[in-house]
Amino acid sequence: MDEKVIEAEDLTYRYGKLTAVDHINFSVLKGEILGFLGPNGAGKSTTIKMLTGQLVPKEGRALILNKDMAKKREELQGKIGVCFEEKNLYEKMSAAENLKFFATLFGIRSYNPYPILKRVGLEKREKDKVDGYSKGMKQRLMMARALVNNPKVLFLDEPTDGLDPVSAEAIRKVILEERDKGVTVFLTTHEMLEADKLSDRVAFINEGKITAMDTPENLKQQFGQRLLRVRVREEGKIVEKDFPLDEKEVADDIASLIKDEDVVTVHTAEASLEEIFIKITGRRLE
Amino acid sequence: MKRVVRIRGLMVKDLVQMFRNRFVAAMTLLSVVVYAGLFYAMPRTVDETFDIAVRAPREYQKLLKKATEDEEGIKIKAFDSTEKMKEKVENGDYNAGIVLPDDFAKTLAAGEKPKVEVYYPPEVSKEVKDGIELILKESAFALTGQQIPVGFSVKVLGIDRAGEQIPGRDILRPFFIIFMLFMELWAIANLITEETESKTMNAILVSPASARDVIISKGIVGTLLGFSEGVLLAALLGIFKNDAVIILVTLFLGAMMVTGIAFIVGALAKDIIGMAGYAVLAMLVLMIPAFAVMFPGATSNWVKIFPGYYLVEILNQVVTYGESWITYQSNLVILLAFDVAFFLIGASVLRRRFE
Numbered sequence: 001m002d003e004k005v006i007e008a009e010d011l012t013y014r015y016g017k018l019t020a021v022d023h024i025n026f027s028v029l030k031g032e033i034l035g036f037l038g039p040n041g042a043g044k045s046t047t048i049k050m051l052t053g054q055l056v057p058k059e060g061r062a063l064i065l066n067k068d069m070a071k072k073r074e075e076l077q078g079k080i081g082v083c084f085e086e087k088n089l090y091e092k093m094s095a096a097e098n099l100k101f102f103a104t105l106f107g108i109r110s111y112n113p114y115p116i117l118k119r120v121g122l123e124k125r126e127k128d129k130v131d132g133y134s135k136g137m138k139q140r141l142m143m144a145r146a147l148v149n150n151p152k153v154l155f156l157d158e159p160t161d162g163l164d165p166v167s168a169e170a171i172r173k174v175i176l177e178e179r180d181k182g183v184t185v186f187l188t189t190h191e192m193l194e195a196d197k198l199s200d201r202v203a204f205i206n207e208g209k210i211t212a213m214d215t216p217e218n219l220k221q222q223f224g225q226r227l228l229r230v231r232v233r234e235e236g237k238i239v240e241k242d243f244p245l246d247e248k249e250v251a252d253d254i255a256s257l258i259k260d261e262d263v264v265t266v267h268t269a270e271a272s273l274e275e276i277f278i279k280i281t282g283r284r285l286e
Numbered sequence: 287m288k289r290v291v292r293i294r295g296l297m298v299k300d301l302v303q304m305f306r307n308r309f310v311a312a313m314t315l316l317s318v319v320v321y322a323g324l325f326y327a328m329p330r331t332v333d334e335t336f337d338i339a340v341r342a343p344r345e346y347q348k349l350l351k352k353a354t355e356d357e358e359g360i361k362i363k364a365f366d367s368t369e370k371m372k373e374k375v376e377n378g379d380y381n382a383g384i385v386l387p388d389d390f391a392k393t394l395a396a397g398e399k400p401k402v403e404v405y406y407p408p409e410v411s412k413e414v415k416d417g418i419e420l421i422l423k424e425s426a427f428a429l430t431g432q433q434i435p436v437g438f439s440v441k442v443l444g445i446d447r448a449g450e451q452i453p454g455r456d457i458l459r460p461f462f463i464i465f466m467l468f469m470e471l472w473a474i475a476n477l478i479t480e481e482t483e484s485k486t487m488n489a490i491l492v493s494p495a496s497a498r499d500v501i502i503s504k505g506i507v508g509t510l511l512g513f514s515e516g517v518l519l520a521a522l523l524g525i526f527k528n529d530a531v532i533i534l535v536t537l538f539l540g541a542m543m544v545t546g547i548a549f550i551v552g553a554l555a556k557d558i559i560g561m562a563g564y565a566v567l568a569m570l571v572l573m574i575p576a577f578a579v580m581f582p583g584a585t586s587n588w589v590k591i592f593p594g595y596y597l598v599e600i601l602n603q604v605v606t607y608g609e610s611w612i613t614y615q616s617n618l619v620i621l622l623a624f625d626v627a628f629f630l631i632g633a634s635v636l637r638r639r640f641e
Contacts, residue, residue: 107288
């Protein structure tokens with residue numbers, strides 16, 4: 001039986017009269033990556049704050065490892081790792097000092113930061129003060145910090161936002177390695193390609209409510225249209241022609257096209273998560 | 287046990303953060319060096335001697351010297367030239383210059399009033415003029431052989447500090463220590479504001495560490511650091527020659543008070559500029575009692591509404607005048623009450639800010 005590691009039960013939070021998260025329900029299984037997608041202000045950060053014990057839900061429960069975060073905060077926070085969107089590191093301290101300090105918060109007395117710094121490619125800069133790091137290096141250190149306690153659950157808030165390709169790839173690699181070790185990953189992002197690459201399942205949140213939740217493949221099948229996109233040369237110009245694969249007569253159409261026209265390329269095209277999100281919510285992910 | 291490791295880790299981090307902030311580190315170090323330097327640069331004794339230059343016939347020079355030799359605070363220097371004497375007085379080498387005319391004895395014998403000239407240096411104070419005039423009158427009686435026909439009964443209302451004149455640098459010692467403690471207010475408030483502004487507090491609060499752990503660690507760091515720096519400066523200023531126990535207790539309570547106030551400042555401020563504004567305001571309000579102690583009479587009883595009064599007053603009385611702590615135990619109790627109040631309010635508002 002699949003073990004539920006994260007569960008949101010009617011999770012609700014209000015800032016005054018504004019309901020930021022409105023009775024959402026979902027669960028994430030052991031070793032699964034859930035991409036939590038939504039535009040700014042949709043309720044992603046408020047949800048992650050309730051799941052990590054930074055906010056107490058106004059209604060409902062946030063269960064981590066089958067325990068209520070609001071009631072077992074200290075115990076559960078010892079088993080989670082959080083990587084924030086903002087670079088909240090101690091800039092006047094080195095990478096090693098940052099990690100050693102956070103290790104003490106988990107009750108670890110003599111922590112060796114070298115192995116984790118090596119994983120994120122910062123082992124040669126371990127003694128340098130963080131204020132001299134690039135944005136990508138800081139983000140990699142944030143990722144390393146989230147792992148100091150060998151967490152069972154990882155909460156990652158926009159972990160690759162605005163990063164250079166090398167740093168983004170290094171972070172994706174660590175996320176997948178952790179997933180392979182059985183760590184459950186809750187990933188919030190507004191980068192649809194990122195979510196598509198990393199997530200086992202994705203959830204769309206809009207105006208505090210979950211509007212869809214499934215594997216990226218299923219969502220594409222359910223909400224997208226499978227197409228065969230053919231590029232043909234007509235009077236010296238390249239023209240694209242789309243053929244919906246779900247229609248019966250498409251085979252004949254394609255056959256006659258190949259026979260009668262100057263076909264340049266043929267490939268399948270499927271709807272992106274971005275397009276599906278727009279289709280479902282009527283909003284763009286920004 | 288894990289909580290002890292956490293709080294120790296938070297304390298070490300706070301100390302590292304504090305001393306890697308160049309401004310705070312420099313101000314802390316400079317405070318100790320500058321206050322101690324100022325103290326040792328100031329005169330260690332109070333000059334209470336009236337130096338008087340005299341140009342007079344020889345027999346009167348001797349008579350004047352004899353008349354004043356029993357007086358500890360008067361030094362007479364005889365001059366042969368009036369011009370040379372006037373030059374020295376004008377340079378400020380003497381508090382006054384007196385010229386007795388050559389026919390002083392003759393004029394007296396004739397029953398007339400001899401004309402005595404008195405010269406003062408520029409910008410002489412009224413106190414010095416009054417003192418010199420009193421000496422002149424006394425000397426006139428000595429010279430003419432007449433006794434003062436009135437007996438005086440002198441009584442001082444309040445503490446009689448006559449003969450206990452305290453050098454300015456000694457009066458300033460409690461003031462230096464108070465300034466040193468208030469530097470800690472800035473340092474701790476700055477630490478809190480940096481933590482909230484950079485959102486590192488969010489990272490701490492998703493670990494098993496709670497807001498309470500953070501407040502405890504900052505409270506210990508602030509109090510111990512303020513106390514240690516206060517003790518260091520007190521030792522440099524030679525304060526522990528007085529009642530060391532009461533001074534240590536007072537410094538500890540003072541360090542606690544500024545830490546509590548720093549919590550409030552840190553909780554109210556949204557950024558470093560806001561923190562600077564609140565910290566300066568708090569420091570100004572708290573410094574008012576220190577000025578009141580330095581310049582008695584400048585303020586009245588209303589100064590007692592300021593919590594800093596009790597800190598300054600105890601230090602001032604014990605350090606400057608060597609009073610016993612028993613005299614000021616009620617002030618100690620009031621200071622402790624203020625400490626508890628500031629700490630509780632500070633911890634409460636800070637917790638709300640963090641959470």
